[in-house]
Amino acid sequence: MNPIQEMINRPITIGGKEIPNRLFLAPLAGLGHIAMRQIIDEFGSCGLLFSEMCSAKALPHENRHISPMFRWRDEEAHRLVMQIFGATPLDMALAAERIEDEGLFGVDINFGCSVSGICKKESGAALLKDPDRAVAIVREVRRAVSIPLFVKYRTGWSDDPQFAAELGKRFEDAGADALVFHPRVSPDRRSRPPKWNHIKIVKEAVSLPVFGNGNVFTASDLTRMVETTACDGVSLGRIAIARPFVFAEMLQGQTFDATIYPQVALRFLDLVEEYFSAGYAIRLYKKFALYFAANFKFGQTIFKQLVYADTLDGLRENIHKTFASPLDPSSTPNLNLFTG
Numbered sequence: 001m002n003p004i005q006e007m008i009n010r011p012i013t014i015g016g017k018e019i020p021n022r023l024f025l026a027p028l029a030g031l032g033h034i035a036m037r038q039i040i041d042e043f044g045s046c047g048l049l050f051s052e053m054c055s056a057k058a059l060p061h062e063n064r065h066i067s068p069m070f071r072w073r074d075e076e077a078h079r080l081v082m083q084i085f086g087a088t089p090l091d092m093a094l095a096a097e098r099i100e101d102e103g104l105f106g107v108d109i110n111f112g113c114s115v116s117g118i119c120k121k122e123s124g125a126a127l128l129k130d131p132d133r134a135v136a137i138v139r140e141v142r143r144a145v146s147i148p149l150f151v152k153y154r155t156g157w158s159d160d161p162q163f164a165a166e167l168g169k170r171f172e173d174a175g176a177d178a179l180v181f182h183p184r185v186s187p188d189r190r191s192r193p194p195k196w197n198h199i200k201i202v203k204e205a206v207s208l209p210v211f212g213n214g215n216v217f218t219a220s221d222l223t224r225m226v227e228t229t230a231c232d233g234v235s236l237g238r239i240a241i242a243r244p245f246v247f248a249e250m251l252q253g254q255t256f257d258a259t260i261y262p263q264v265a266l267r268f269l270d271l272v273e274e275y276f277s278a279g280y281a282i283r284l285y286k287k288f289a290l291y292f293a294a295n296f297k298f299g300q301t302i303f304k305q306l307v308y309a310d311t312l313d314g315l316r317e318n319i320h321k322t323f324a325s326p327l328d329p330s331s332t333p334n335l336n337l338f339t340g
């Protein structure tokens with residue numbers, strides 16, 4: 001094992017609970033659902049799984065067996081961090097209480113999402129424009145629960161790492177147990193590379209664990225992020241959807257042959273069919289397929305071949321046809337598909 005692999009495999013304690021390693025699945029709306037997390041578990045898994053963002057207002061009334069987002073398998077509960085977005089300290093505290101009552105590992109506050117539907121509700125990254133309210137939310141959630149409390153946030157609305165560092169310090173003082181930092185300004189939807197140096201600046205400003213996030217796609221990206229930022233671990237987003245077995249690759253150095261690809265796609269279809277209605281399962285598959293196709297040269301063409309059907313059986317047939325002869329993998333993901 002190389003030194004970075006050793007470091008990333010070292011357990012870490014957050015909020016009094018030990019986590020077996022330092023590589024996490026990032027929260028991904030529409031992608032990081034119960035079926036995806038099961039696939040990740042089946043192919044090796046990671047230290048913690050973060051859920052898709054859930055509305056704090058809705059969460060106290062959700063039925064975990066019906067809700068598309070507030071849903072999990074009992075087997076993953078002890079490693080699942082539920083992410084919430086909301087506008088008021090009270091809504092967020094009530095949601096966090098429900099998460100604690102359900103016995104999940106922890107709660108993650110979303111101050112990073114910049115899509116307009118969320119920002120219009122004064123939630124997500126919009127709260128970085130109102131740091132006092134963001135800090136009040138962290139404080140109130142801390143008061144409400146004793147499970148580990150994560151805060152995921154971005155640089156802010158202007159490219160000022162000092163703002164992010166000071167805010168990180170305020171989150172720490174308000175009771176956060178760990179930060180997950182994605183060094184991009186808020187209007188930027190992943191079209192430009194994140195500024196990893198800002199992770200270092202945040203890390204130096206606080207004493208709690210800081211997890212870096214953004215554009216880690218390969219083992220060498222992981223090494224560079226850890227070495228250049230001194231972060232305590234890394235949260236993987238899109239690459240974990242494209243390659244649900246990436247955690248086994250990065251943590252154990254495991255290698256997979258080309259048969260892994262049809263296996264993953266077929267298993268995905270089986271699981272979304274098991275958990276969701278056919279219509280919703282097809283939608284989820286098509287979202288996943290965009291990232292999955294990024295593994296291959298001519299990914300755009302592969303994507304079209306994979307999704308050209310409107311039934312689950314039609315999609316299965318496409319997978320068999322597409323992988324009837326092995327495809328040329330790309331050494332790094334096709335970023336045109338990844339920015340979608």
Ligand SMILES: Cc1cc2nc3c(=O)[nH]c(=O)nc-3n(C[C@H](O)[C@H](O)[C@H](O)COP(=O)(O)O)c2cc1C
Nearest residue numbers: 026027028029052053110112182214215236237238
């Ligand atoms: C489709 C999509 C959905 C996302 N949903 C969430 C979300 O629900 N909550 C969140 O905090 N970040 C969300 N993000 C941001 C990711 O967690 C992550 O910060 C971003 O993708 C950068 O990491 P990566 O380069 O490893 O993908 C989302 C990103 C994508 C592409």
